[in-house]
Amino acid sequence: MTSSSYIQTVLGPISPAEAGVTMPHEHLLSDVTCLYVEPTTASDRFMSRQPITIDNLWWLRYHYNNHLDNLRLDDERVAIEEALLYGQLGGQTIVDATTIGESPDPLGLARISRATGLNIVAATGYYVAPSHPPNVNDMTVEEITRKLVSDITTGIDGTGIRAGIMGELGCSWPLDPNERKVLTAAAIAQQETNVAISIHPGRNEEAPKEIIDILLEAGASPEKIIMGHIERTIFEMDDLERIASYGCYIEWDLFGQELSYYSLAPHISRPTDAQRLDQIAALTKKGYTNKILVSHDIGGKTHLVKYGGHGYGHILRVIVPWMYQRGFTEKTVRAILIDNPTTVLAI
Amino acid sequence: MTSQVQTVLGPINSSELGVTMMHEHLLADAAALYQAPTAPEDRRMANELITIETVNWLRYHFANHLDNLKQDDPEIAIDEAMMFKLEGGNTIVDCTVTGMSPNPVGLANISRATGLNVIAATGLYVQPSHSSNIPQMSEEDLAQNMISDLTEGIDGSGIKAGIIGEIGCSWPLHADERKAVIASSIASQSTGAAISIHPGRNEDAPKEIINILLEAGTRPEKIIMGHLDRTITDLHKLKELAETGCYLEYDLFGQDISFYPLAPHIARISDAQRIEFIEWLIYEGHINQIVLGQDAGAKVNLTKWGGHGYGHILRIVTPWMRQRGVTEQNIKAMLVDNPKRALSVETE
Numbered sequence: 001m002t003s004s005s006y007i008q009t010v011l012g013p014i015s016p017a018e019a020g021v022t023m024p025h026e027h028l029l030s031d032v033t034c035l036y037v038e039p040t041t042a043s044d045r046f047m048s049r050q051p052i053t054i055d056n057l058w059w060l061r062y063h064y065n066n067h068l069d070n071l072r073l074d075d076e077r078v079a080i081e082e083a084l085l086y087g088q089l090g091g092q093t094i095v096d097a098t099t100i101g102e103s104p105d106p107l108g109l110a111r112i113s114r115a116t117g118l119n120i121v122a123a124t125g126y127y128v129a130p131s132h133p134p135n136v137n138d139m140t141v142e143e144i145t146r147k148l149v150s151d152i153t154t155g156i157d158g159t160g161i162r163a164g165i166m167g168e169l170g171c172s173w174p175l176d177p178n179e180r181k182v183l184t185a186a187a188i189a190q191q192e193t194n195v196a197i198s199i200h201p202g203r204n205e206e207a208p209k210e211i212i213d214i215l216l217e218a219g220a221s222p223e224k225i226i227m228g229h230i231e232r233t234i235f236e237m238d239d240l241e242r243i244a245s246y247g248c249y250i251e252w253d254l255f256g257q258e259l260s261y262y263s264l265a266p267h268i269s270r271p272t273d274a275q276r277l278d279q280i281a282a283l284t285k286k287g288y289t290n291k292i293l294v295s296h297d298i299g300g301k302t303h304l305v306k307y308g309g310h311g312y313g314h315i316l317r318v319i320v321p322w323m324y325q326r327g328f329t330e331k332t333v334r335a336i337l338i339d340n341p342t343t344v345l346a347i
Numbered sequence: 348m349t350s351q352v353q354t355v356l357g358p359i360n361s362s363e364l365g366v367t368m369m370h371e372h373l374l375a376d377a378a379a380l381y382q383a384p385t386a387p388e389d390r391r392m393a394n395e396l397i398t399i400e401t402v403n404w405l406r407y408h409f410a411n412h413l414d415n416l417k418q419d420d421p422e423i424a425i426d427e428a429m430m431f432k433l434e435g436g437n438t439i440v441d442c443t444v445t446g447m448s449p450n451p452v453g454l455a456n457i458s459r460a461t462g463l464n465v466i467a468a469t470g471l472y473v474q475p476s477h478s479s480n481i482p483q484m485s486e487e488d489l490a491q492n493m494i495s496d497l498t499e500g501i502d503g504s505g506i507k508a509g510i511i512g513e514i515g516c517s518w519p520l521h522a523d524e525r526k527a528v529i530a531s532s533i534a535s536q537s538t539g540a541a542i543s544i545h546p547g548r549n550e551d552a553p554k555e556i557i558n559i560l561l562e563a564g565t566r567p568e569k570i571i572m573g574h575l576d577r578t579i580t581d582l583h584k585l586k587e588l589a590e591t592g593c594y595l596e597y598d599l600f601g602q603d604i605s606f607y608p609l610a611p612h613i614a615r616i617s618d619a620q621r622i623e624f625i626e627w628l629i630y631e632g633h634i635n636q637i638v639l640g641q642d643a644g645a646k647v648n649l650t651k652w653g654g655h656g657y658g659h660i661l662r663i664v665t666p667w668m669r670q671r672g673v674t675e676q677n678i679k680a681m682l683v684d685n686p687k688r689a690l691s692v693e694t695e
Contacts, residue, residue, distance in 0.1 A: 054397075054398065054402060055650055055651050057650075057654075058655050058656055062663055260603055260619035261618060261619070266670060272614070272615070272616070273606060274606070274615070275605070277614075306400055307399060308399045
């Protein structure tokens, strides 16, 4: 990092030292109704139309993407309240990884930043192929690159608000050709702008390696690549080590989401927070402490405290004290919460 | 010779048991577990009513909220128990023993209202819940109380218990809890009733208690070792326990939060991990010893307050097991055949 390096927030650049405690993968304002799957049975369709209340959480928790309203984080006042809970626990910066296809709202993020005093980093990029606007199919890699660079250097969609990260870039399994175009474009854009790339890999153990190979081949720097959602993608220590050995960041960003039955992919069992910490501990023992990132990927209403969930403050409130109890050193915790995210975000 | 089980409405033929949850609480007050919160912001939360905004706090402060630990409303219990029935359930074993405010009359009302078989319990919970006369009582005295609950009726209600336990054990085992364990052995040998154990929170606790029971003459097939999900993760110790021949109870299904407020040094396991242990036990030849439950009872585990309720295993877990390749025969063993064998008492 040079002395002139900065992190791009929605209210302008800040020095990396100002960013402090940072969650590198969240959603404050987003609409992922692109993920909505209409239930087939009459009784499930009824449940999917009910407002979210305490006595239907039992259904909602196991039907995350079968409920339209759950997939919308669209109430700015609620986002402010929930983000303040994070701030009250010592949080300082949030990366909103909402990309095209998830209804990104940079002006909304700027208002939330002013209301809460938190630094917020906005994103450019595209989510998974089913959510792509129709024009992506006709765009060349060069045209997508221009758009990414423009969002970063001039501002997103004419708002004047500059993106500070490329991602989450959505990848399916198998990888869609248009998603591959976006990855290539992002790698080229990174060489021009030095902005980090954050990946939402497809739900397969082979996905991270395939994506990293594409990015590196197109000229991206491994230390500016974040492989997200690792805990629902790779389960073997050997494979984790391999990704880390490329020099990429590895992001356990589903903290608080402990329901092991994974309705989005029933063949995968999601790990618990304890299992996440076991993996992180193992990776620190292998010497990769400086490549570890953690976050919650708050993405639906049932993740918010207001709707019975754990919210943006879960890691600070529950996980960090537990890490100390489990023997993580203050140096390691500081690295994971502060040094690593601010290093990867620094432009 | 008939094979019977004592329910709160009288004895039934054990072939009528059907799909059985082996460890639940329909009406209980676990105030004995209550720990006043220390942090100032938690003290306020501890007295708030449970709303959707406080559900998450509760899940991480299970025992720091008095109201959460007390579900004694029979109307609510009826609604929640119906969710089990509607998913195809037939029988609930209510393991609420002295120290948790058992309510056998309430259980009888729930049974009548829902059509479910309900089995009531006799026994003592963990030592902090013991009343002041327990230290003066002998093993024989405690056994006599249990036998009276099983053969004449619980506390003079005329409603007979059908299981001994959960017998609450701490780690280390308290002398009065050891007395209760031995008393349960005496009562089991006298009546033929099964014993359900709530072991202390340590990997070696089940072995210690099994040894006490076996040494006292208990038949292993009358012993149900509960809460294995939060007690044994070491496969050698699990195998050792399984080889004693006792029943192996995974009774915390639906409770997917790994941070364990009651014992922060233990990481709790998820439903997926529970299923993995069960699949391993099946592979090792112990299918006929596995029984299931949700230990639902605290408000935060009930659907009215954001939880999964008594129907969770039938609604989510057994279909998931099928998806994972567990055979229909093995699922029936866990839900029907094993509970039937564990709970049956042979009578002339």
